[in-house]
Amino acid sequence: MRGFEGAIDADLHPMVPGLDALRPHLEPFWADSIDQRGLEGFESQSYPPHAPRTVRADWRPQDGFPGLAEMQAWLDQTGAAIGILNPIYGVQLIFNADMNRAFTQGLNNWVRAEWLERDARLRASIVLPNETEHAVAEIERLAPDRRFVQAMRLVMGELPHGRRTHWPVYAALEKHGLPLCLHAGSAYRHPVTSLGWVSWYMEDVAAQQQAFQSAVASLITEGVFVQFPGLRVVLAESGVSWLPAFLWRMSKGWKGVRFEIPWQAEPPAETVRRHIRLTAQPFDAPDEAAAQLLGHLGSQELLLWASDFPHWNYDGLPSLPPGVDREKFLRGNAAALYHRLERVPA
Amino acid sequence: MNMMLANAKPASATLGLCDVDIHPRAQSRHAFDPWLSAEMRHRMHSYGLRPRHGYVRGTPFPKSQPLASRRDAWTPQGGSPASDLAFFRAQHLDHYGVDVGLLNPLQPSGQGDTNDGFSAAMAHAVNEWQLTEWVVPEPRLRASIVVPYEDPEASAREIRKRAGDPRFSQVLLMSRTSMPLGNPRYWPIYEAAQEAGLPVGIHAFGYSGWAMTNGGWPSFYIEEVSEHATSCQSLLISMVVEGVFERFPRLKIVLIECGMAWLPSVAWRLDKIYPSLRCEVPHLKRKPSEYIRDHVWVSTQPIEEPERPEHLRDTMEWIGWDKILYASDYPHWDFDDPRLSIPNWLPAETRAAIYGGNARAVYGW
Amino acid sequence: MVKHVVAEVAAIPAGARHVTEAGGKRIVIYNLDGEFFALADRCPHQGASLSAGQIMGHVCSTAPGQYEYARRGEVVRCPWHAWEFDIRTGKSFFDPRRVKTRAYDAHVECGELLAAESFSVAVENSYVVVEV
Numbered sequence: 001m002r003g004f005e006g007a008i009d010a011d012l013h014p015m016v017p018g019l020d021a022l023r024p025h026l027e028p029f030w031a032d033s034i035d036q037r038g039l040e041g042f043e044s045q046s047y048p049p050h051a052p053r054t055v056r057a058d059w060r061p062q063d064g065f066p067g068l069a070e071m072q073a074w075l076d077q078t079g080a081a082i083g084i085l086n087p088i089y090g091v092q093l094i095f096n097a098d099m100n101r102a103f104t105q106g107l108n109n110w111v112r113a114e115w116l117e118r119d120a121r122l123r124a125s126i127v128l129p130n131e132t133e134h135a136v137a138e139i140e141r142l143a144p145d146r147r148f149v150q151a152m153r154l155v156m157g158e159l160p161h162g163r164r165t166h167w168p169v170y171a172a173l174e175k176h177g178l179p180l181c182l183h184a185g186s187a188y189r190h191p192v193t194s195l196g197w198v199s200w201y202m203e204d205v206a207a208q209q210q211a212f213q214s215a216v217a218s219l220i221t222e223g224v225f226v227q228f229p230g231l232r233v234v235l236a237e238s239g240v241s242w243l244p245a246f247l248w249r250m251s252k253g254w255k256g257v258r259f260e261i262p263w264q265a266e267p268p269a270e271t272v273r274r275h276i277r278l279t280a281q282p283f284d285a286p287d288e289a290a291a292q293l294l295g296h297l298g299s300q301e302l303l304l305w306a307s308d309f310p311h312w313n314y315d316g317l318p319s320l321p322p323g324v325d326r327e328k329f330l331r332g333n334a335a336a337l338y339h340r341l342e343r344v345p346a
Numbered sequence: 347m348n349m350m351l352a353n354a355k356p357a358s359a360t361l362g363l364c365d366v367d368i369h370p371r372a373q374s375r376h377a378f379d380p381w382l383s384a385e386m387r388h389r390m391h392s393y394g395l396r397p398r399h400g401y402v403r404g405t406p407f408p409k410s411q412p413l414a415s416r417r418d419a420w421t422p423q424g425g426s427p428a429s430d431l432a433f434f435r436a437q438h439l440d441h442y443g444v445d446v447g448l449l450n451p452l453q454p455s456g457q458g459d460t461n462d463g464f465s466a467a468m469a470h471a472v473n474e475w476q477l478t479e480w481v482v483p484e485p486r487l488r489a490s491i492v493v494p495y496e497d498p499e500a501s502a503r504e505i506r507k508r509a510g511d512p513r514f515s516q517v518l519l520m521s522r523t524s525m526p527l528g529n530p531r532y533w534p535i536y537e538a539a540q541e542a543g544l545p546v547g548i549h550a551f552g553y554s555g556w557a558m559t560n561g562g563w564p565s566f567y568i569e570e571v572s573e574h575a576t577s578c579q580s581l582l583i584s585m586v587v588e589g590v591f592e593r594f595p596r597l598k599i600v601l602i603e604c605g606m607a608w609l610p611s612v613a614w615r616l617d618k619i620y621p622s623l624r625c626e627v628p629h630l631k632r633k634p635s636e637y638i639r640d641h642v643w644v645s646t647q648p649i650e651e652p653e654r655p656e657h658l659r660d661t662m663e664w665i666g667w668d669k670i671l672y673a674s675d676y677p678h679w680d681f682d683d684p685r686l687s688i689p690n691w692l693p694a695e696t697r698a699a700i701y702g703g704n705a706r707a708v709y710g711w
Numbered sequence: 712m713v714k715h716v717v718a719e720v721a722a723i724p725a726g727a728r729h730v731t732e733a734g735g736k737r738i739v740i741y742n743l744d745g746e747f748f749a750l751a752d753r754c755p756h757q758g759a760s761l762s763a764g765q766i767m768g769h770v771c772s773t774a775p776g777q778y779e780y781a782r783r784g785e786v787v788r789c790p791w792h793a794w795e796f797d798i799r800t801g802k803s804f805f806d807p808r809r810v811k812t813r814a815y816d817a818h819v820e821c822g823e824l825l826a827a828e829s830f831s832v833a834v835e836n837s838y839v840v841v842e843v
Contacts, residue, residue, distance in 0.1 A: 194577045256680075292657075
């Protein structure tokens with residue numbers, strides 16, 4: 001009994017073993033720069049390679065990271081029909097915008113060649129370069145390949161996600177029917193708290209929860225969903241339990257300070273329910289509170305199932321939150337969101 | 347039904363009405379002169395406060411109302427909100443029947459100033475001012491020990507100077523500090539507070555100098571207000587993960603105006619990630635949520651208003667009925683009326699605890 | 712409904728507000744360019760006196776970055792949590808169907824007719840009347 005037959009796994013991580021893996025997928029100038037400049041790799045502090053949390057112990061091969069074979073074994077084990085790849089490799093940290101574009105393209109090429117081409121169950125996010133112009137170009141380059149089902153940014157970037165400088169990216173995503181995935185992680189343009197740098201990696205992991213609140217606040221207040229009514233946003237590895245309290249606070253503020261953002265003509269919670277989905281790994285409420293929390297969310301349509309392979313959130317197979325609508329959670333919500341999955345085998 | 351509510355405390359405040367968040371305001375910046383040295387008076391009136399933001403006047407995100415205050419809190423003579431004891435007494439203490447009110451002075455208190463020496467001088471002056479202008483003439487009021495928290499050693503000295511004076515009920519910090527509050531650099535403050543037997547009240551506000559979100563500066567006041575919750579979440583995470591509560595087992599933290607409904611979610615999140623990270627933090631001996639449950643209290647205002655009241659009840663239950671303290675935030679615009687903000691569908695004894703019993707327990711009133 | 716004479720018309724100039732008690736209720740009367748409107752002087756949220764609130768216009772928007780500011784003087788903002796109400800109807804702007812303060816009929820009547828109904832008024836003046 002695998003338990004997840006036909007499910008859509010909305011967050012899987014193909015691990016870049018190192019810059020050598022990207023080399024064949026880079027433009028020659030940038031490929032050569034690896035040796036010429038002694039580039040050491042873009043692994044991010046968000047996922048220290050050797051931290052137990054980054055790769056669950058039973059998924060970590062003797063040397064290095066799990067590869068395609070390990071991921072295929074995991075898909076076989078869960079029985080998922082589709083898995084969506086979110087490559088986490090700190091290209092977003094690169095300050096040189098051209099270099100950032102080049103290595104991001106290389107990363108996307110690597111995903112396509114080494115993963116999508118090798119297992120028909122796999123789909124992927126287009127990792128977006130930082131500059132608006134480069135991000136739009138990358139969407140245009142890869143959108144024709146329908147195995148790319150969304151575009152991805154890290155939740156902590158340089159400017160809040162609602163800011164108008166990003167809007168051409170959102171226009172391109174809306175045009176192609178691609179959701180924007182904001183994944184846990186930081187480009188480290190700012191400390192991971194609004195109070196400065198933290199001492200412990202555990203604080204960095206915990207800080208993702210604040211980042212997602214700020215990202216949603218920015219998307220709503222700046223009017224992104226008013227301007228781009230077709231845009232959908234997926235929060236990946238965001239946790240879930242923060243959302244109701246955040247929305248209560250924001251909706252209360254909006255009743256009085258609505259005049260500051262007059263384009264927001266409905267309570268923020270309604271906008272969120274229409275436009276935003278969350279991958280439920282980690283589902284960060286204890287079992288005894290799960291059913292109440294789902295009630296606070298006010299919808300069974302917000303959550304997408306994800307295993308978060310190979311990050312270590314749980315042992316064995318993931319468990320379903322008590323009270324969740326199984327069909328919607330495992331498959332229906334993702335199928336409704338990702339139009340490019342329309343021909344998914346059941 | 348449009349009868350005016352008569353002057354009266356809430357009927358269920360049978361353990362008294364304690365308001366843990368009142369903001370007295372100086373009538374002018376000269377109000378602190380009697381307790382400042384000539385050098386510091388000169389600094390105050392020539393250079394003024396130098397917080398970790400760029401404006402000389404006002405705030406980086408313009409408020410929704412002048413001075414972020416209730417429009418009806420100006421005195422009939424046009425005096426600024428909560429600057430006149432007689433008017434404040436009539437409009438708030440007498441009107442609602444407040445038995446104990448805790449003062450939390452905000453700017454110009456010098457907290458978070460980029461100049462540590464000035465911040466320390468101002469803390470002393472503001473504390474003396476609270477006694478002379480407020481607590482001595484109005485015995486229902488209690489003062490907070492304002493400390494220059496970016497200079498923790500000077501803060502500890504200010505705390506020890508006031509220790510044992512029953513007119514001071516807590517040590518006051520702002521939430522947006524220049525480093526997360528669990529950082530060991532701030533531990534002298536906790537050491538002195540624990541030694542004095544005083545809770546540390548952390549009020550949402552201040553300027554850390556860092557962007558107000560970990561993904562950059564927001565645009566709107568509505569975001570700034572909302573982001574106070576994320577800043578407070580970060581400081582609490584820092585205190586738990588750094589091991590503050592292992593080191594100071596008798597320390598009590600009161601989160602004031604930080605929002606309360608997020609507290610269970612932060613505790614759950616920490617518990618959820620702890621198993622995969624405990625090898626990094628061997629100084630923690632218990633589940634993160636247990637430290638929060640034992641050491642952290644929250645004030646109600648601005649109380650969350652979910653569409654379905656039972657959602658608030660669930661959340662309060664998760665926080666702990668004994669951990670929730672009524673606060674008005676007088677005279678600010680997001681003030682909570684004690685009679686209407688604390689839901690009347692809560693059992694009477696629960697309301698009594700929130701109105702007064704819990705505050706009496708944590709502050710020893 | 713009982714008719715209450717609130718004040719002489721001249722006592723509530725355009726743009727002004729006037730607080731009165733009628734039928735045991737506190738009511739605030741607004742003069743919008745010669746038209747009178749009466750609202751319960753109580754915010755439905757936490758009971759603040761709307762009469763202490765600022766009078767302003769209403770801003771709405773068709774797109775982010777667009778501010779359409781209209782109806783100046785016809786909106787009152789609660790002095791506490793800044794909820795906005797339409798002076799003409801008592802309805803809030805954020806949820807006009809469910810969140811509103813009670814509106815009463817207010818209008819002008821001449822003293823002569825009011826005197827005939829045995830109100831003690833000066834027959835040569837006009838009065839603001841509210842029905843509660």
